[in-house]
Amino acid sequence: MISLRDEILQKVRDYYNLYHKKSKDFTKGDRINYAGRIYDENEIVNLVDSALDFWLTASKYAREFENKLAKYLGVNYALLVNSGSSANLLAFSTLTSPLLKDRAIKRGDEIITLAAGFPTTISPIVQFGAIPVFVDITLESANIDTTMIKQAISPKTKAIFIAHTLGNPFDLKAIKEICDKYNLWLIEDNCDALGAKYDGKFTGTFGDIGTSSFYPAHHITMGEGGAIYTNNPLLKKIALSIRDWGRDCYCEGGKDNTCGARFSQMQGNLPFGYDHKYIYSHFGYNLKATEMQASIGVAQLDKLDFFIQKRQENHKYLYQSLSKFNDIFILPQATPNSQPSWFGFLITLKDGVNFSRNEIVEFLESKNIQTRNLFGGNMLLHPAFDSLKEGIDYKVVGDLKNTNKIMKDSFWVGVYPGISNIEIEYIRDVIDDFMGGGNKQNLNLATFFNPSLTRLVA
Numbered sequence: 001m002i003s004l005r006d007e008i009l010q011k012v013r014d015y016y017n018l019y020h021k022k023s024k025d026f027t028k029g030d031r032i033n034y035a036g037r038i039y040d041e042n043e044i045v046n047l048v049d050s051a052l053d054f055w056l057t058a059s060k061y062a063r064e065f066e067n068k069l070a071k072y073l074g075v076n077y078a079l080l081v082n083s084g085s086s087a088n089l090l091a092f093s094t095l096t097s098p099l100l101k102d103r104a105i106k107r108g109d110e111i112i113t114l115a116a117g118f119p120t121t122i123s124p125i126v127q128f129g130a131i132p133v134f135v136d137i138t139l140e141s142a143n144i145d146t147t148m149i150k151q152a153i154s155p156k157t158k159a160i161f162i163a164h165t166l167g168n169p170f171d172l173k174a175i176k177e178i179c180d181k182y183n184l185w186l187i188e189d190n191c192d193a194l195g196a197k198y199d200g201k202f203t204g205t206f207g208d209i210g211t212s213s214f215y216p217a218h219h220i221t222m223g224e225g226g227a228i229y230t231n232n233p234l235l236k237k238i239a240l241s242i243r244d245w246g247r248d249c250y251c252e253g254g255k256d257n258t259c260g261a262r263f264s265q266m267q268g269n270l271p272f273g274y275d276h277k278y279i280y281s282h283f284g285y286n287l288k289a290t291e292m293q294a295s296i297g298v299a300q301l302d303k304l305d306f307f308i309q310k311r312q313e314n315h316k317y318l319y320q321s322l323s324k325f326n327d328i329f330i331l332p333q334a335t336p337n338s339q340p341s342w343f344g345f346l347i348t349l350k351d352g353v354n355f356s357r358n359e360i361v362e363f364l365e366s367k368n369i370q371t372r373n374l375f376g377g378n379m380l381l382h383p384a385f386d387s388l389k390e391g392i393d394y395k396v397v398g399d400l401k402n403t404n405k406i407m408k409d410s411f412w413v414g415v416y417p418g419i420s421n422i423e424i425e426y427i428r429d430v431i432d433d434f435m436g437g438g439n440k441q442n443l444n445l446a447t448f449f450n451p452s453l454t455r456l457v458a
Helices: 004-020 041-053 060-073 084-094 098-103 123-128 146-152 172-182 233-243 291-301 304-325 357-366 401-409 421-435
Strands: 077-081 110-114 131-135 157-163 185-189 209-213 226-230 344-349 410-414
Touching: 004 041, 041 291, 060 077, 060 226, 060 291, 077 084, 077 233, 084 123, 084 185, 084 209, 084 226, 084 233, 098 233, 110 146, 123 131, 131 146, 146 172, 157 172, 172 185, 226 233, 304 344, 304 421, 344 401, 357 410, 357 421, 401 410
Parallel strands: 110 131, 110 157, 157 185, 185 209
Antiparallel strands: 077 226, 209 226, 344 410
């Protein structure tokens, strides 16, 4: 006999097929987004299933997601949080714990990072009172120029905190050698690179802590969400405390006295036997995700291999389609010994071209091709830095020449799994039109449309 719950979930599947499932051939004039959600009935069924339990905060789906993510990446521990930005905050805050003794990051310590990127890699450093030290990038990879790192190291350097730009791994061999030599922590901001590999191993798992984002534009989504992962049991213990208000207790939600000593401990200057559920060993936050978010993530993880493969295929096809413009553009190059899990396709104008980045971007946007700059470009030039003083609040190594060029001359377009070959061809033809034409082709929609790929959200 079918249960009421089963009946509800079957109706949800029916609803998805009636109102969510879409399969529409691309025609010229349709919007080509830089990113989008790809999902099927499983995400919606999980979401409704979690809603029927009405637990709301993290529970069984959250534990399942953490276990599946850790197993996928081959790490010991994964902790779910409410965003990739929170993941970066938690990762950095973990390394400030007094439990790390002499290796703990303290105010005034220096952290090597990049100005070319997203602000929330930098924000935790500044907000804590540490000193970000900015190093330049290479143009082909948009990742850190490893030849400049040694110039950035001082007796106060405690960590390197950088991202794998647009899914392209940075040179982990060189970075790890530096970290090992100088006893530095490494935080891998893996938010744009889930599924990328270096030397056959997933990025985010080389450093002391890796971070992910599950915002709708990223490799998998749960709406808002993120995670940190590590193999270090002490870092996991600290991160769990800071994520959950800073408490010393490690009981799961809805459970009491897991340690068996809830009322028989002496900590700090508190009275003996003070309730362990309300003892705080760190200055923490509430960064947990909800059960409903986690339920979506569980279904998304099952699609991750396909998502990665499709991103790689789209990037390769777009590279081939635009390679005839090599005299005009610097096209993205994968880091040696890596398998990127591309987040986007970065295009940089070569010096001396007779048009600006804004001109080509505005043309693409007018043709319904969505574009993005490389996030903040040079973060030091944003209003957030107006109140900070170089040499006191932050340091710069060199002149950040390549960072400034990417800020001025770079943009990127999407390669997410919802983009079909015909759309890549359209992007190429629109760029061809901008250059003055002469190489346009009449596209055969039937030839390029891939019927096995359903774009579920425009």
